[in-house]
Amino acid sequence: MENWLPKLPIADWVDVFVTWLTTNLDAAFSGITSVLEAVVEGMVAGFGYIPSYVFMILLTLIAWKIANKTIALFTLIGLFLISNLGYWDPMLETLALVLTAVIISILLGIPLGIWASQKQSVRQVITPILDFMQTMPAFVYLIPAIFFFNIGVVPGVVASVIFSMPPTIRLTILGIQQVPEDIIEATEAFGSTTSQRLLKVQLPLAMPTIMAGINQSIMLALSMVVIASMVGAPGLGADVYRAVTQIQIGKGFEAGLAIVVIAIILDRLTQNIGKSKKHGGTA
Amino acid sequence: MKKIEVRNVTKVFGKSKKAIQLLRDGESKQTILKKTGATVGVNQANFSVEAGEIFVIMGLSGSGKSTLVRMLNRLIDPTIGEVLIDGQDIVKMNKEQLREVRRKKISMVFQKFALLPHRTVLENTEYGLEIQGVPKDTRTQKAMDALNLVGLEGYENQYPGQLSGGMQQRVGLARALANDADILLMDEAFSALDPLIRKDMQDELLELQAKMKKTIVFITHDLDEALRIGDRIALMKDGSIVQIGTAEEILMNPSNDYVERFVEDVDLSKVLTAGHVMKRAESVSIEKGPRVALKNMKELGISSIYVVDKKKTLLGAITAADAKYALERGEKLAGILQQDVPTVLPDTLLTDLFEKVSTATIPVSVVDENRRLLGILVRGAVIGALAGNNIDLNTITDVKTEVAAGKLERTNQGDVPAVSAQAKPFNGDNFSSTLDQRSKGSLPDNTIKLNFSGRMNEINDTPNSDREVN
């Protein structure tokens, strides 16, 4: 087979494409870079401005309000542990990175999901791209990301967005499509416009599913923090990475534990946001 | 006034071009599916619905009822044909015009309620007005009025999931009523409810209809429901309308085997009324003397007779024995009048008058609201009608059976009066033959509760039953 078909030069094509992007869209990329940098740094500064004990109590109260006592207690103890181990500032940096990535995922992912839910053709284009984003090893797009966005937190954010956005899109599509056909018929029969149908019926009914997607996106973004640290993103990931490269098993475990604690807190909080507005069964 | 007019409407799911051609050639749904792979949803339907009418579309599962009703507000686009709402063809309308029609003229109630689970009962009811941009105060007021109409006051802040099926469908009905559209489409609206609730809802719908005079297109696969609430009924089979008519027309003159099979098990006692089976009442004016009354009774061979005034208002009855007594004493009719006589209104269902008919010692009288004597119920005729004897029914005038023709060219011309039946009014009842039929078991047992005890001999129902029974 190799004899009659020479090797396809996909590698060369990609190289050419990336070079073309870096030379021609340089202004756009540096614009994105400075905005993202400002957002993440602003967030870190904002978090850092709050005294750690105030931050702990605040988050505990939020956990109590949204979820329950157990989760509130876990939040308090977990955050205290992180502070005690001396990972408070890296934790804030990680939080800023993850939140930035997730906010971008939501801002892009939900509109894309809505669009795809309404149009079969969009769905057909988007689905393979989502598969690609989720399965292509992160290292592969980390390298070009450095070209576009320099070393630092920004390529980390971009890689996290690419990796974490698919669940938000997928579950937005799913949630909207799951709205029962007869309910859609009813809204049509009363003369709703497309946007009324979307805003008053489909999105509210899809909300729990969309929240599940956002929850997954947060988890995936957190799972990227170590990889992000390889291109220079600061935070708990950097501590883990350093510990691993210096074979400091205990330190690595501590930093890893801090990530787990943050992951559990964020997971439980977002899981319960979707459920806090519940009423009866479905009709 | 014609509120809805459906002309030659056809829906083909799948590749339609070839299928339409085959339909024109009169091919069946099955053949078309085999030849083209396309499913015929509705085949060349023609009918119109008058303002204020309850028009029932009935048929077995898959016969195309839902498809047809959804073409009335274009939730499904017809493949060909016209749907005129107030004379305007909605098939030709653009999106905005269609939306206006859906908002202002047509509401719909769904089989599985289709309520919005994230909204309260009130918010659900308000939905139609909300999307029209009606101010909050006004729409809340209208929604509350609608909820009161369906008996849901006090539930407005509950969520649909907290209500029973019957109550949920009331919300569905209130939602449809709130935006005050003239036309109500109801696709198997009561089918998901259990039988008792279902009957309540039917009664309530009829009550509401008496007040509101909507034009209602009601889908059902249940014949009893169709007969109970329908002013006219259209019967569908394989996408085609096979017969359109009133309940009696369909029951008494099924246009083909299919309809006949559909209606053969029906309980006639729940369809026919006193007006259908009553016979002409022999009566005597109060001004006449006992001698005239006695003569009348003798000539007719009956032992009692109703007494009326000049305006035919029922005053009471007298028996031959009393008349004789009065004659001997020289008294007037007024002196021997029995005022306590059994009466029913003409629209009383047979099922509701068995009791009266079987216990009365004289034939029950049928009177209108002003107590004017319209006729009498002769026991034999009541039973005969239940047995399906057309001959025992009064005239069904203007039986107009619209047959969905197999060819487009024919149906294009509109309604085709195909059958016109004329039963003889006030014919003598054929009591003995009815009894024969009963003994052969041709009468549905559950419908006959009349008492055949010996009292029969004492009563002279009609001139000839007297002779035959004896």
Ligand SMILES: Nc1ncnc2c1ncn2[C@@H]1O[C@H](COP(=O)(O)OP(=O)(O)OP(=O)(O)O)[C@@H](O)[C@H]1O
């Ligand atoms: N979206 C669709 N695509 C293809 N075929 C359809 C579609 N909707 C309905 N049909 C077909 O059209 C025919 C009529 O269906 P319809 O739902 O109108 O029947 P129905 O009388 O309402 O039945 P039921 O009593 O079960 O509700 C059936 O043969 C059905 O399979």
Ligand SMILES: [Mg+2]
């Ligand atoms: Mg149906």
